[in-house]
Amino acid sequence: MTHTFTQVFEAATGSAPYDYQCRIAKEGLPPVLTAATGAGKTAAIVLGWLYRRQFADLETRRATPRRLVIAQPMRTLTEQTARSVRHWLEALAAAGMLQDEVDVHELMGGLFTRERQRDWRMSMARDAVVVGTVDAVVSRALFRGYGARRPAYPMEAALVLNGAHLVVDEMQLAEQATATLRQVAAFQASTALGGTSEPAGLTCMSATPSTAALDTVDFRFEASQVMEMGPIDGALARRLQAAKEIRQIPAGKTAQLADQVLAAHRLGTLTLVVLNTVDTAADVHAKLAKALNKQGASTELHLVHSQFRPHERQALMERLGEQEWPAEGTVVVATQAVEAGVDLDAATLVTEASPWPSFCQRVGRCNRRGEIDGARVLWFPALGSGPYEKTDLASTAAVLETLEGQEVTSPQLLSMEVEWAEPTLHFLRRKDLLALVDTAPDLSGQDLDVSRYIRASEDATVTVAWVPDAWLPGQGPQGGSVEDLPRSPLPSHEWRCPVPLRRLRKWAEKHPGALFAFDPTANRWRPVAIRDIRPGMALVAGASRGGYEVERGFSLTHKAVVEPLPGVNDIPSDPLQQEASDADAGQRGGVEVPVVLTTHLADAARAAEDLLRELDVDLRPGLHEALVAAARSHDVGKVHPQWQEFIHAAAGRPVETEGVPLAKSGGRSRARLPHGLRHEFVSALALQTEAGRAWLADEGVAVDDAALVRYLVGAHHGYVRIMPPNPTGDGSGKELVHWLGLQHGEPVPWIDPRTGERLADAGHADFVRGAARVAGSADQEPLQTWSEMTTSLLSLHGPFRLAWMEAVVRVADWRASEHPTVEEI
Numbered sequence: 001m002t003h004t005f006t007q008v009f010e011a012a013t014g015s016a017p018y019d020y021q022c023r024i025a026k027e028g029l030p031p032v033l034t035a036a037t038g039a040g041k042t043a044a045i046v047l048g049w050l051y052r053r054q055f056a057d058l059e060t061r062r063a064t065p066r067r068l069v070i071a072q073p074m075r076t077l078t079e080q081t082a083r084s085v086r087h088w089l090e091a092l093a094a095a096g097m098l099q100d101e102v103d104v105h106e107l108m109g110g111l112f113t114r115e116r117q118r119d120w121r122m123s124m125a126r127d128a129v130v131v132g133t134v135d136a137v138v139s140r141a142l143f144r145g146y147g148a149r150r151p152a153y154p155m156e157a158a159l160v161l162n163g164a165h166l167v168v169d170e171m172q173l174a175e176q177a178t179a180t181l182r183q184v185a186a187f188q189a190s191t192a193l194g195g196t197s198e199p200a201g202l203t204c205m206s207a208t209p210s211t212a213a214l215d216t217v218d219f220r221f222e223a224s225q226v227m228e229m230g231p232i233d234g235a236l237a238r239r240l241q242a243a244k245e246i247r248q249i250p251a252g253k254t255a256q257l258a259d260q261v262l263a264a265h266r267l268g269t270l271t272l273v274v275l276n277t278v279d280t281a282a283d284v285h286a287k288l289a290k291a292l293n294k295q296g297a298s299t300e301l302h303l304v305h306s307q308f309r310p311h312e313r314q315a316l317m318e319r320l321g322e323q324e325w326p327a328e329g330t331v332v333v334a335t336q337a338v339e340a341g342v343d344l345d346a347a348t349l350v351t352e353a354s355p356w357p358s359f360c361q362r363v364g365r366c367n368r369r370g371e372i373d374g375a376r377v378l379w380f381p382a383l384g385s386g387p388y389e390k391t392d393l394a395s396t397a398a399v400l401e402t403l404e405g406q407e408v409t410s411p412q413l414l415s416m417e418v419e420w421a422e423p424t425l426h427f428l429r430r431k432d433l434l435a436l437v438d439t440a441p442d443l444s445g446q447d448l449d450v451s452r453y454i455r456a457s458e459d460a461t462v463t464v465a466w467v468p469d470a471w472l473p474g475q476g477p478q479g480g481s482v483e484d485l486p487r488s489p490l491p492s493h494e495w496r497c498p499v500p501l502r503r504l505r506k507w508a509e510k511h512p513g514a515l516f517a518f519d520p521t522a523n524r525w526r527p528v529a530i531r532d533i534r535p536g537m538a539l540v541a542g543a544s545r546g547g548y549e550v551e552r553g554f555s556l557t558h559k560a561v562v563e564p565l566p567g568v569n570d571i572p573s574d575p576l577q578q579e580a581s582d583a584d585a586g587q588r589g590g591v592e593v594p595v596v597l598t599t600h601l602a603d604a605a606r607a608a609e610d611l612l613r614e615l616d617v618d619l620r621p622g623l624h625e626a627l628v629a630a631a632r633s634h635d636v637g638k639v640h641p642q643w644q645e646f647i648h649a650a651a652g653r654p655v656e657t658e659g660v661p662l663a664k665s666g667g668r669s670r671a672r673l674p675h676g677l678r679h680e681f682v683s684a685l686a687l688q689t690e691a692g693r694a695w696l697a698d699e700g701v702a703v704d705d706a707a708l709v710r711y712l713v714g715a716h717h718g719y720v721r722i723m724p725p726n727p728t729g730d731g732s733g734k735e736l737v738h739w740l741g742l743q744h745g746e747p748v749p750w751i752d753p754r755t756g757e758r759l760a761d762a763g764h765a766d767f768v769r770g771a772a773r774v775a776g777s778a779d780q781e782p783l784q785t786w787s788e789m790t791t792s793l794l795s796l797h798g799p800f801r802l803a804w805m806e807a808v809v810r811v812a813d814w815r816a817s818e819h820p821t822v823e824e825i
Contacts, residue, residue: 003055003097005025005047008050008051008055008092009047011091011092012043012089013043013047014091017040017044017047018039018040018044018230018236020044020227021043021047021048023230024044024045024227025047025048025051029048029165029167029201030226030227031202031204032205032214032227033045033204033205033226033227034206034209034226035207035229036207036364037207037340038239038364039229041169042070042081042169043084043088045070045203046070046084046129047088049165052064053065054098054100054102055099063199064165065199065200066125066126066127066128066163067130067163067165068129069130069132069137069164069165070167071133071134071136071137071166071167071168071177071181072131072132072133073133073169073173073174073340074170074340075108075306076313076317076337077169077170078106078108078132079314081131082106085131086104089104100127101126102127102129103119103129104128104129104131105120105129105130107131107133107136107137108136117152121152121156121159121807122811122815124611124807124808125611125614125615130160130164134168134174134455135535135536137160137177138177138181138453139450139454139536140156140157140159141161141166141181141184142180142184142433142450142454143436143437143439143803144436144439144447144448145157146535147538150439151717153439153718154715154807155803155807157803158803158806159807161184161200161800161803162196162200162803163196163197163199163200163615164200165199166185166200166203167202168202168205169205169340170205170206170339170340171204171205171206172206172207172208172210172357172358173336173339174455175213175423175425175456176213176423176425176455176456177454177455178210178214179214179216179427180453181204182213182214183216183217183218183428183429183433185200185201185219187433187800193798193799193800194796194798194800194801195800196800196801197801198615198617207360207364208356208360208414210423212423217429218430235369238370239369239370240410240411241409242367242368242369242370242375242410243367243408244366244376244407245405246377246379246400246403246404246408247376247378247405248379248380248400248401249264249350250380251380251381253383254280254283254284255287258284259291261273261288261331261350262288262291262292262331264348264376265299265329265348266329266347266348267327268326268328268329269329269346270325270331270345270347270348271329271331271350272344272346272348272350272365273333273334273350274335274338274354274365275352276335276336276354276384276387276388277335277386277387278306278335278553280384280386281303281305281333282303282305282552282553282555285301285303285333288331288333289301298327298328299326299329299330299331300325300326300328300330300331301331301332301333302320302333303332303333303334303552304316304333304334304337305334305335305337305553306336306337307500307553307554308553309465309494309496309553310493310496311494311495312550312551312553314494320342321343323343323345332344332346338365342365343368344368345367345368345371346365346366346367346368346375347374347375347376348366348376349362349365349376349378350380351377352379352380352382352383353381353393353397353400354382354388354392355388355393355396355420355421356395356396359379363410363413381393382397389420389421391420391421392421396418399418426453428453432453434794434799436448436450437803438721439718439722440721440725460500460501460535461499462498462501462533462536462539463499463538464496464499464504464539464548465496465497465541466495466543466545466548467540467541468542469544471540471542472540472542497553501533501535506556507556508530508533509530513527514541514542514545515528515540515541516528517532517537518538525540546558546559546560550563592666593666594651594662594664595664595666596661596662596663597635597639597660597661597662597751598754598755598756599663599820599821600635600817600820601631601632601633601636601663601753602632602754603815603816603819603821604632604635604812604815605632607813608628608631608808608809610815611811611815612624612627622700622701622704622705623705623805625702625705626701626702626705626709626712629699629700629701630708630709630713630716630805630809631808631813632699633683633692633695633696633709633713634680634712634813635663635679635813636683636750637678637680637683637684637685637686637749638663639661639749639750639751640679640682640749641749641760642741643677643679644662647663651666661751661756664817677741677742678720678724678741680713680715680719681714681720681740682749683713683714684711684714684720685742685772686762687709687710687713688710689748689750689763689774690762690763691752691759692750695753696709708805710789711789711793711802713809714786715809716806716809720740721790721806722787722791722794723786723787724740724786725740739765742767747760747765748762748763748764749762762774772786
């Protein structure tokens with residue numbers, strides 16, 4: 001049955017759509033959407049996308065990306081948006097109107113648990129709405145996904161760069177992220193970079209959009225890119241035409257401001273106080289609490305900012321969401337955290353002067369529904385510049401002085417021309433993106449830092465959880481050996497507090513040795529130096545160190561023990577990207593029995609065929625065969641004798657020379673993997689032997705695609721990609737003798753993925769001058785290093801398509817491992 005957009009929108013939300021929301025469903029998601037606060041931008045985008053993806057004509061459905069990825073500037077908005085999306089989808093499902101099930105995923109530090117990682121990556125062919133922080137989304141678009149392990153970087157990049165329409169919500173709070181994604185969108189559309197494997201798009205939306213963030217080097221801003229609201233009526237018109245009186249008040253110091261707030265507060269209503277910094281907000285909150293306590297008043301008082309643990313923040317937002325105030329009313333002291341997405345309706349707004357877009361957002365929280373008589377906006381000059389430019393604060397103050405005593409509406413304020421400083425932005429260039437496609441660590445073992453492309457330096461955050469001191473024995477004030485630290489559980493998402501990097505460093509200076517980061521290579525917690533703290537990290541500190549109060553959030557001065565945690569979860573890790581010693585010893589998979597190598601390869605080929613059928617993507621001639629061949633041959637290197645010795649030991653089986661090669665042990669013993677041996681590198685070399693090339697030809701793989709297949713096979717664990725670890729030499733400068741566990745001149749084994757026919761010596765590894773090739777076979781290919789091969793492939797296919805092809809092969813492998821064909825051995 002065919003449904004109209006109006007029917008879909010009403011079933012999901014219970015309300016009729018506005019005109020501009022209907023236009024999105026009909027015309028498509030625009031590059032830029034500007035609509036007033038409270039005008040339903042999120043519903044317009046989500047339901048407009050859903051209608052075009054599932055209810056429109058076939059051509060429109062195929063042109064609409066299967067994933068809608070919404071990037072929010074704050075965690076609170078991420079959580080709120082995800083709840084709204086689930087509510088709309090549940091309502092549509094209850095009405096029997098969904099054509100296909102739609103997944104909902106959340107991407108943000110601390111919440112992306114093991115199971116959620118699996119669902120997000122394994123379901124690349126399903127329709128989904130993905131809601132994440134700009135940190136999580138943009139870092140993934142830059143091949144450096146915050147919170148993901150290095151091998152997963154290209155996989156997650158593929159999912160946000162192909163088959164995904166990205167949306168930056170409240171872009172005025174995420175100008176750097178907006179500029180970066182505009183650049184990425186330009187690169188996706190560039191034929192020079194190969195385009196994308198599936199449809200992709202970008203929408204940036206705000207009530208107060210920033211032209212500076214939209215007008216980037218490779219994606220120039222034009223007015224024609226903007227979709228505006230258009231005609232309004234009914235409840236929305238009443239909301240937008242809601243008046244509030246502008247008045248200036250003297251502020252002086254925070255104690256005087258607290259007195260002004262209490263004098264302006266009206267019984268039975270909400271008074272919202274918005275300050276420019278967390279420290280100022282906490283100070284005013286403390287003085288208000290002291291004054292109310294002295295008066296014996298029962299006025300409800302709350303502090304709201306971004307540096308609370310989700311556990312406390314969620315409880316507070318649920319209370320404020322009730323919109324029912326006690327007889328003496330409620331006072332909420334807040335920061336910029338209420339400028340977007342928070343549905344507060346204050347009778348009185350007391351606000352520090354801020355840049356004009358920020359001020360307009362704050363005013364939107366006063367008389368929000370247009371139902372309050374005598375609503376007032378009381379402003380005062382900024383107590384300090386805080387995070388803002390002094391000239392911006394002065395510009396706002398100058399305009400407000402001209403409005404003294406007047407009643408104004410939000411649209412009137414938005415239409416006023418007020419100057420404010422353009423943000424200083426870092427523009428991602430093509431060479432920067434291509435450098436990031438190589439996910440190998442730098443010479444120091446660290447990642448290239450992408451934080452400057454995501455947020456201004458003062459906005460970068462990490463998360464901190466306070467844990468019992470017993471989790472971190474021998475540390476803190478007592479000192480002790482780092483090596484004595486055991487692996488400890490990491491508190492679940494609701495107990496991790498987001499903290500700006502600059503504030504945490506300031507706290508850490510007073511508490512040396514207090515912060516710990518998990519080292520996955522050593523499988524233990526290690527102290528982290530201040531200089532090594534990076535955006536997106538998940539850290540822990542001993543509870544005795546202080547630094548957090550339930551009612552005040554993160555604090556630079558609080559010294560009391562942080563309240564103990566009621567429960568913890570295991571450290572989240574990536575089940576699909578474990579080291580080979582885990583993955584290939586049977587630590588994942590549907591059954592605990594050995595799996596024959598050729599059987600696993602056949603399972604992977606079938607999984608690739610199924611996945612490509614589900615994706616239903618138009619592929620160029622020969623690419624389908626190349627992708628399936630890569631899946632069918634991805635583990636041929638496991639026939640290497642050292643690997644078989646390892647896998648049979650893990651299975652508790654003896655190794656016989658003519659025994660059946662295994663892909664999975666099905667065992668739980670901790671056999672020791674040969675040091676440094678990467679079976680996927682052996683697989684890639686095996687496909688270069690004469691036998692391997694003949695097999696590729698028999699599989700219908702064109703000669704020009706042979707290198708692509710070798711690359712996809714080598715990259716299927718995310719380690720051997722653009723630039724694998726450097727080989728080690730013998731000091732002669734002529735021959736490199738050791739590379740990823742193989743010796744120069746060592747025999748390269750081969751097994752036919754279909755017949756199981758084996759060759760113990762199909763050729764010899766040839767690492768002369770850094771080339772990764774096989775010597776001793778006929779029709780030698782030109783000497784080419786691995787990096788030369790990958791550079792050529794990048795030039796031919798582009799970074800977005802190459803990452804997508806990697807994802808297809810890897811998901812096929814994971815599907816085959818989860819549901820293996822079981823047979824007697």
